[in-house]
Amino acid sequence: MNTTSTPKYAPQAIEAKWQETWFKPNVFKAEAGGAKPKYYVLEMLPYPSGQLHMGHVRNYTLGDVLARYKRAKGFNVMHPMGWDAFGLPAENAAMKRKTHPKQWTLNNIAEMKKIMRQFGWSYDWSKEVTSCLPSYYGPQQALFLDMFDKGLVYRGEALVNWDPIDQTVLANEQVVDGKGWRSGAPVERRKMPQWCLAITKYADQLLADLDKLPNWPQRVKTMQENWLGKSYGVEFYFKLTGEGLPADAKLQVYTTRPDTIMGTSFAVLSPEHEYSALLAQTDPKAAAFIAEAKAMGTAQEIVDRAEKKGYPTPYKAIHPFTNEAMPVWIGNFVLATYGTGAIKSAPAHDERDHAFATKYNLPIRPVVTGPGVEEGKPYAPKGTLINSGKWDGLTSDAAIQAVIAEMEQLGIGKGKTQWRLRDWGVSRQRYWGCPIPFIHCPKCGVVAAPRETLPIQLPEDVEFTGSGNPLANHPTWKQTTCPTCGGAAERETDTMDTFMDSSWYYLRYLCPYTKEPLDKAAVGYWMAGGGVDQYIGGIEHAVLHLLYARFFTKALRDCGYPVGDEPFKALLCHGMVVGNTYQAADGRYLYPREVELRDADGVKAAFERATGAEVKILPMEKISKSKNNGDSPDGLLAKYGADTLRLYMLFTAPPERDLEWSEAAIEGAWRFLNRVWALAQVAAELPTTQTAAPDRALQQKLHSTIAKVSADIERFQYNTMVAACMELTNALQAADSAAQPALVREGVATLLRLLNPACPHITEELWAMLGNSTPLHATDWPTFNPALAQAEEITLVVQVNGKVRAKLVVPHDIAKDSAIALAKAAPEVQEWLSGPVLKEVYVPGRLVNLVGA
RNA sequence: GCCGGCGUGGCGGAACUGGUAGACGCGGCGGACUCAAAAUCCGCAGCCUUCACGGGCGUGUGGGUUCGAUUCCCUCCGCCGGCACCA
Numbered sequence: 001m002n003t004t005s006t007p008k009y010a011p012q013a014i015e016a017k018w019q020e021t022w023f024k025p026n027v028f029k030a031e032a033g034g035a036k037p038k039y040y041v042l043e044m045l046p047y048p049s050g051q052l053h054m055g056h057v058r059n060y061t062l063g064d065v066l067a068r069y070k071r072a073k074g075f076n077v078m079h080p081m082g083w084d085a086f087g088l089p090a091e092n093a094a095m096k097r098k099t100h101p102k103q104w105t106l107n108n109i110a111e112m113k114k115i116m117r118q119f120g121w122s123y124d125w126s127k128e129v130t131s132c133l134p135s136y137y138g139p140q141q142a143l144f145l146d147m148f149d150k151g152l153v154y155r156g157e158a159l160v161n162w163d164p165i166d167q168t169v170l171a172n173e174q175v176v177d178g179k180g181w182r183s184g185a186p187v188e189r190r191k192m193p194q195w196c197l198a199i200t201k202y203a204d205q206l207l208a209d210l211d212k213l214p215n216w217p218q219r220v221k222t223m224q225e226n227w228l229g230k231s232y233g234v235e236f237y238f239k240l241t242g243e244g245l246p247a248d249a250k251l252q253v254y255t256t257r258p259d260t261i262m263g264t265s266f267a268v269l270s271p272e273h274e275y276s277a278l279l280a281q282t283d284p285k286a287a288a289f290i291a292e293a294k295a296m297g298t299a300q301e302i303v304d305r306a307e308k309k310g311y312p313t314p315y316k317a318i319h320p321f322t323n324e325a326m327p328v329w330i331g332n333f334v335l336a337t338y339g340t341g342a343i344k345s346a347p348a349h350d351e352r353d354h355a356f357a358t359k360y361n362l363p364i365r366p367v368v369t370g371p372g373v374e375e376g377k378p379y380a381p382k383g384t385l386i387n388s389g390k391w392d393g394l395t396s397d398a399a400i401q402a403v404i405a406e407m408e409q410l411g412i413g414k415g416k417t418q419w420r421l422r423d424w425g426v427s428r429q430r431y432w433g434c435p436i437p438f439i440h441c442p443k444c445g446v447v448a449a450p451r452e453t454l455p456i457q458l459p460e461d462v463e464f465t466g467s468g469n470p471l472a473n474h475p476t477w478k479q480t481t482c483p484t485c486g487g488a489a490e491r492e493t494d495t496m497d498t499f500m501d502s503s504w505y506y507l508r509y510l511c512p513y514t515k516e517p518l519d520k521a522a523v524g525y526w527m528a529g530g531g532v533d534q535y536i537g538g539i540e541h542a543v544l545h546l547l548y549a550r551f552f553t554k555a556l557r558d559c560g561y562p563v564g565d566e567p568f569k570a571l572l573c574h575g576m577v578v579g580n581t582y583q584a585a586d587g588r589y590l591y592p593r594e595v596e597l598r599d600a601d602g603v604k605a606a607f608e609r610a611t612g613a614e615v616k617i618l619p620m621e622k623i624s625k626s627k628n629n630g631d632s633p634d635g636l637l638a639k640y641g642a643d644t645l646r647l648y649m650l651f652t653a654p655p656e657r658d659l660e661w662s663e664a665a666i667e668g669a670w671r672f673l674n675r676v677w678a679l680a681q682v683a684a685e686l687p688t689t690q691t692a693a694p695d696r697a698l699q700q701k702l703h704s705t706i707a708k709v710s711a712d713i714e715r716f717q718y719n720t721m722v723a724a725c726m727e728l729t730n731a732l733q734a735a736d737s738a739a740q741p742a743l744v745r746e747g748v749a750t751l752l753r754l755l756n757p758a759c760p761h762i763t764e765e766l767w768a769m770l771g772n773s774t775p776l777h778a779t780d781w782p783t784f785n786p787a788l789a790q791a792e793e794i795t796l797v798v799q800v801n802g803k804v805r806a807k808l809v810v811p812h813d814i815a816k817d818s819a820i821a822l823a824k825a826a827p828e829v830q831e832w833l834s835g836p837v838l839k840e841v842y843v844p845g846r847l848v849n850l851v852g853a
Numbered sequence: 854g855c856c857g858g859c860g861u862g863g864c865g866g867a868a869c870u871g872g873u874a875g876a877c878g879c880g881g882c883g884g885a886c887u888c889a890a891a892a893u894c895c896g897c898a899g900c901c902u903u904c905a906c907g908g909g910c911g912u913g914u915g916g917g918u919u920c921g922a923u924u925c926c927c928u929c930c931g932c933c934g935g936c937a938c939c940a
Contacts, residue, residue: 223857804873
């Protein structure tokens with residue numbers, strides 16, 4: 001095919017042009033109402049770090065394919081975008097670069113938005129929301145007051161990482177090896193007053209309603225279920241004796257395994273427990289142990305992985321059934337935040353208790369036995385009771401019931417459902433967040449800010465010293481009057497967790513300008529029938545963000561907003577964009593193209609091309625600028641254009657898997673689009689009618705491709721959708737266009753329509769070139785004829801004893817008897833089948849398996 | 854540590870509900886075009902064995918269920934995500 005005389009594919013020349021035609025008149029504007037069914041496509045909104053990275057490109061391309069496809073299928077599509085604009089990085093940038101968080105954030109947004117438009121993602125930008133602006137966080141304050149009125153907001157306490165030098169609370173990621181990242185001082189786990197949301201009131205609904213989400217990945221539902229962590233057990237107490245304790249001292253514990261009560265040989269307190277604190281007052285060694293345990297910070301992972309350590313208290317816990325005086329320890333691994341902050345230990349039946357008992361030489365008494373029990377090892381499964389007196393011989397489940405019943409009768413305990421889920425502490429001692437709309441009055445206590453004073457705006461003249469909370473340090477901002485008594489009072493200086501901002505943005509998109517937080521008509525229309533029709537984002541949000549958003553929807557529903565029971569009807573979690581990371585001996589990160597890979601005796605090694613020196617191959621990592629393990633979208637856009645990058649993202653890996661960065665694969669996408677371009681140039685010259693009958697094989701390929709691409713988009717198999725388009729391109733290229741001009745022309749036109757959601761610019765350009773005046777974004781999705789999509793002949797596989805021995809070409813609707821007869825007659829079958837056929841297996845349209853002796 | 858997932862040619866991946874393993878693409882090899890190269894086009898290709906026809910092996914490991922397993926079940930190994938103040 002001679003393409004030298006036709007214009008070359010130059011995305012730079014055509015992409016901006018088409019973007020003008022989309023965004024200037026906003027052809028993707030979505031309005032509530034009308035005859036078309038609604039479809040809400042939502043992608044997780046980005047944090048405006050300033051750099052759009054490949055992970056965003058992937059996420060938003062996945063969403064855009066669906067949005068464009070659904071529009072072509074006749075839906076009224078809502079497809080918005082916005083900015084999760086509050087957060088720690090802006091304050092860090094303020095300290096590092098002496099810029100204001102607001103300025104830094106808004107600049108980043110402008111920068112990223114420019115690039116996002118260049119990708120041609122079909123957003124209705126008139127719906128844009130920015131969480132750091134009063135127009136967003138004001139309504140959020142109103143919703144917070146709604147929840148307060150509903151009794152879902154309260155003052156509680158939570159453990160935080162405290163930096164004693166900087167006098168500030170640290171995020172977990174600001175704690176490095178137990179020290180504050182700026183001050184270097186050892187952190188201290190400390191209890192602080194907090195604003196809390198009563199998410200635990202919704203624990204049952206959050207669990208039960210997972211069943212209403214068939215279009216969520218099972219793994220996400222399982223993770224949420226485990227996070228909620230519903231369990232049934234008993235909360236009971238031990239009488240506690242020891243010097244300095246009150247006479248009626250009791251130690252409350254919770255266990256899911258009361259069947260191991262007779263194997264209980266000690267109890268362990270968390271470092272935060274009241275009796276731990278009591279002992280510390282008189283025992284300096286205990287105080288030192290507690291301080292050391294608290295120096296781990298609050299991160300669950302650190303606590304769990306730390307060496308299990310204990311400190312023996314002089315207290316004794318009295319066993320409720322044997323009256324044995326059991327040792328009581330303080331343990332660095334016991335959580336203050338789960339159950340009662342103290343545990344009973346039956347070390348024969350719990351891995352962690354067993355390790356602890358072995359280390360400190362505490363008694364280990366097996367009381368449950370079953371298959372697989374081993375001497376000297378903990379046996380965690382349920383089984384049959386032994387060494388348990390009157391409960392001997394009972395199953396664990398029966399014993400659990402019996403022990404609980406007895407404890408209830410004695411009045412020392414009660415059966416109880418326990419959740420792992422804790423209430424949501426939303427207070428942050430930071431500047432760059434939504435101010436919490438409350439006022440502290442010395443006379444009236446904590447008072448809600450009157451709604452007419454919203455939004456309570458952040459002051460702009462603040463200093464970022466890294467010490468304390470800038471809002472609290474501000475000389476005048478917090479000074480106000482009490483709305484109740486009119487006296488002098490102070491504003492709350494805590495701001496909200498940024499997870500609050502991202503818990504309802506999908507609702508504000510629907511009415512970004514209304515004075516009320518939510519416009520009931522718009523929200524009712526778009527959230528009808530189960531909420532957002534398709535939500536798309538990274539798997540890293542499987543639990544926290546998705547659980548908070550689910551809670552928010554339920555809470556807002558109960559505050560009277562027509563948001564439904566669940567925010568997201570269907571969920572797609574995509575993998576990360578990762579790259580091979582190489583590091584030279586001097587610490588420099590090298591680009592993959594700077595590295596030569598060699599395989600010596602099956603051991604892979606990498607060498608720097610420039611110097612020949614061997615470099616370290618690090619594990620696959622999320623691609624980032626600092627690691628040089630991938631390129632940034634802006635440079636690649638200039639080189640290849642948006643359509644190539646979009647196609648690359650879709651084709652290289654299925655959405656749910658991680659995508660490995662590879663510039664070679666981008667080249668492949670680029671080449672394919674050039675082939676489509678050249679093919680369309682040829683097609684444009686072909687007549688629109690033909691005399692010859694249409695080529696049956698090409699026709700079949702065309703119609704089956706429409707079927708496959710449609711089905712693949714519906715199930716998010718975007719990689720195979722692209723492959724199908726490639727196969728159609730190959731078939732059209734190989735076709736005899738002189739003999740079949742009309743069919744080839746039709747085929748190319750259809751190819752453009754199928755490829756449009758993935759590559760909207762090049763397809764619009766070529767579609768117009770073929771003489772179409774209606775743009776593709778306003779053209780219906782192609783339909784196919786099932787009869788034409790069906791191949792006339794199929795390959796029937798013939799197996800003997802499960803091994804393929806022959807392949808027969810037969811009519812697609814061959815009858816079972818003829819198929820088996822043909823199979824038996826095949827010479828290869830005669831050769832391999834020595835005796836009589838014992839069994840005939842027939843899979844229609846696929847295979848015959850003849851089983852012999 | 855706890856919870857969840859993934860593992861298929863040299864590479865990314867395909868294989869609908871247990872039925873031809875390797876579609877499509879990258880890289881590689883051979884050819885055409887070219888003074889030459891790039892680009893493009895045509896062809897070959899899982900591994901082992903065989904001159905060839907063919908045969909054997911093969912979806913991280915080991916086992917199980919089945920006429921038949923990449924697919925279902927169990928063991929182990931490796932890698933990845935989350936763990937409540939990163940977003």
